[in-house]
Amino acid sequence: MITNLIIIIILLLGVIYYLYIKIGKPHITTTDNEKAYKLNKQFFLEKREVYVEDVEEVIEEHEIDHLSGNDLNVEKISKAKAIQLINASIGQNVLSNSNTNFASINKAIPIWWFDVNQKRFLEDLHLILAKNEGFIWLKIPKGTVKDPKKIFYIRGDNGLVQLKISSERYNYLKDVSSGEGRFNYKEYVVREFP
Known part of the structure; x- marks a missing residue:
């Protein structure tokens, strides 16, 4: 279960990186205007925010302790x-x-x-x-x-x-x-x- 969660997080980070490289960097040419640049930047920020929220939601859903990797939903036995x-x-x-x-x-x-x-x-x-x-x-x-x-x-x-x-x-x-x-x-x- 933890392995699957780690794989999902890595894939989501890969998508975020891809979006940053392909979409996030403005493609400025001499014909681009300031408005097109702002729209492109805004689009990237919105996409990045959606993916970050998705990753945070997955982490909260599974309640994983980031230091130990242990599932926090499991009650420890005494x-x-x-x-x-x-x-x-x-x-x-x-x-x-x-x-x-x-x-x-x-x-x-x-x-x-x-x-x-x-x-x-x-x-x-x-x-x-x-x-x-x-x-x-x-x-x-x-x-x-x-x-x-x-x-x-x-x-x-x-x-x-x-x-x-x-x-x-x-x-x-x-x-x-x-x-x-x-x-x-x-x-x-x-x-x-x-």
Whole structure:
């Protein structure tokens, strides 16, 4: 959807540029008079204004955040709401604030970023990956990761396990926190919520 909007905006800007080059520049010859020049200029300004208004209307209609490219009409999910939806879907209160980590896609780098205590791998570890629309619920069962130091990057300042899960298509749901390991989270996806 965002790609289509960008294409439309680029095409409209191309049309505006074309109109400026072909119509906007007055074609002054020695026989042109002042009135013809003013009409030509007025015509260009009216056309440009119409196209600028069209572009602004498309942007407002789709409510796009120009910095992040995110659709502003999408309600972001919170950790509490995601936990509530998951527990309701399985019919019991398995997930809680204390056994679940939550992250949205990082704005600077296309990853979900978690800092997790190493002891958390001794029990089931639930990760909620918030997307622009919906979220993914991952469950890493206890005993899956016996020694996090051998698989993940451990922060030197606080000893926490740093999980950086890629949201990019070519590395989707793979750990990219270190050059080694390349832990693949795909097999731990329990469910994707729209």
